[in-house]
Amino acid sequence: MAMLPEVFRHIFKKRATLMYPFRDREKIPVPEGLRGKMSFNRELCIGCGLCARFCPSGAAKLVEDDKGKRPIFYIDQCLFCAQCEEVCPRKAITLTREFEVAGFNRSNLVVK
Ligand code: SF4
């Protein structure tokens, strides 16, 4: 019985939880400085390979394409440590605040 006043007090309060991921996506508070999915600017890249060399998880791999050697980032292996961003001499890599990186298809988890 002692619980009832407490229950009624909370019934009319604004709820503290969000209906994420089905609703309220835009209300998710993404903290400043969150290290999420990287964006990669191919035009700036010179193919030095430092990102791949310093990547601790093997998520950044250097591959040959029409422009020479360029990295590919496999998000499903990424630790979001930002080492690649730090070592890139051309500032071609930026870790964004995008945190929704789950998927059903591995090909969607590649940044190139
Ligand atoms: S953030 Fe870290 S783990 Fe992810 S690709 Fe860059 S260096 Fe590798």
Ligand code: SF4
């Ligand atoms: S470190 Fe930067 S410039 Fe070097 S290969 Fe990686 S993305 Fe390109």
